[in-house]
Amino acid sequence: MTQTKVLILAFVVALLLATPVRAQDVTSGNYLIGSCQITLRVIDNPNITLDKYEAWRDGYCRGIIEGVGAASPLVCSPQGVTFSQEYRIVTKYLQDHPERLNSHGAELVQEALVQAFPCSK
Numbered sequence: 001m002t003q004t005k006v007l008i009l010a011f012v013v014a015l016l017l018a019t020p021v022r023a024q025d026v027t028s029g030n031y032l033i034g035s036c037q038i039t040l041r042v043i044d045n046p047n048i049t050l051d052k053y054e055a056w057r058d059g060y061c062r063g064i065i066e067g068v069g070a071a072s073p074l075v076c077s078p079q080g081v082t083f084s085q086e087y088r089i090v091t092k093y094l095q096d097h098p099e100r101l102n103s104h105g106a107e108l109v110q111e112a113l114v115q116a117f118p119c120s121k
Helices: 003-018 029-044 052-071 083-096 105-116
Strands: none
Touching (some): 029 105, 052 083
């Protein structure tokens, strides 16, 4: 086998080994619940050290909850409600509805926050 063929074969093998078998859907409730569990760990223990991936997931949870809470006309959080409370409400909702974790995370966040803080009609 020539050196070029060996290099190509090595490259293809390395590429196959580096490719995940099943890509994770980062928009699903399954991904969101794991991210929010990291967020709650950080809130409960501010001295915890996160790696870059965990820090990104923490920010993902915070961002999606704060974004949906601020943008949704269906969510009317009372004055004084903290983001920490909202993170816990959403995480609890996700834990209580495992059958819905395949749904889009933003949709689940809205459902959780509307259930906790519905707007009066």
